[in-house]
Amino acid sequence: MTDIAVPTPPGMLAAAWLVARKDLAIEFRTRTAFLSALVFALLGVTIFYFAWDATAVAAADLAPGVLWVIFTFAGLLGLQRSFGSELADRAVDGLLGAPISRESIYLGKAFANLVFVAGILFVTIPAVVLFYNLPMGSGIAALAGIAALAAVGLVAVGTLFSAMAVNTRMAELLLPMLSLPFFVPVVMAAAQSSARLMAGRPVAEAMPWLRILVAFDIVFVTACTLAFPFTLDE
């Protein structure tokens, strides 16, 4: 060990990747949060389906709301565990004491959370399309794009609030209470734009809502990255 004189710490993105890879390895080993969120999402789709009166509400009107409400709550399950693994045995001290920026910790956590929610969406979107017999066709690619934009926004905000809530006694309650008000613009834009696609309308009709999603992502990824270092101060 003594032959290593001057280590060169990784840059921001390299450090973020290390943190993300570690988080994904932990989740892959346990799979508890992912499977819980997945089962929750599929049960949610099923319950909404059996509670649906097809003669009163058209599938294309109901499905977008179902998809994004379920996705939001399933995503919260994943966000809850994001910093939980760091607090057990104070592993977070190892991260904070390392020669990496706190912004890189946030970006790494956010990327791992993004993979997590993308996995949920990967199963939930086809489930909603199948259950509600939606004529998606080529619109499925556009829907995937909307899902990606919405996921980035939710994860950006949710990762920040997860770090803030994890040290509190009411973390399970505090995270949804903090996050959900900020999720409203994302869920609204995602539901409105996907409603147009699920109704077979052209993508151009969804563009105003997509612009809102893009703007939300840019603003909140930047703001949350800058705000994150202050959430970890004791």
Add this chain to the structure above:
Amino acid sequence: MQAEGLVRTFGGRRAVDGVSFTLHAGDCLALFGPNGAGKTTLLRMLAGLLAPGQGSVRVNGVPVKEGAAARAQVGLVSHASMLYSVLTARENVEFAARLYGLPDPRDAAMRALELMRVEDRADAPARTLSRGLQQRVSIARAMVHSPSLLLCDEPYTGLDDAGSAALTDALTERREGGAALLLVTHNLTEGLALATQAAIMRRGRFVRHEARELLDVRAYQAQYRELAAVHD
């Protein structure tokens, strides 16, 4: 490492109250004190995990809190293992090695585990290891990047004779290699065996701080017991 006028307050109570000292390469400060004296708070400030209310900590002239270059030279062994229970011992140490930018993190991790004589459990998940073995892995994690300042908070806790011997050998090797050590312990014999300086902390202050060679160990032990026994 230079600590100047460190103060940290929690809810109106001064956990650390104006602590200053300097550690040069090869120094080892053994820090003793009763529970609640402020030792752990002091170590967390020295490691850059806790911002001082007043004062500063510098390693080679760079403030620890702001400087990644300074934190790269610090290693911390704390009460908590700082391990991810799902990852193996090797993966935990290797992750730390990568965070510190070591060129061959896998090899560095294995060498650190060998130093703490726990390499035979390298592929066991941390959660399956006993408390003592977790402590050895935690120490390997703190030493993997060969820090020039090693902060150890009760490092012998939970270690058996083999683990204690491995730790003493490792600390001796690090000190002889030019690293500065700060060793927090309740065991005066263990602490003074490695120390070049000794200090007693009480109510957030250094109430004694002197060079090791000036100490009469028996008299010091008696005085420490007396100081520790005084209730706040």
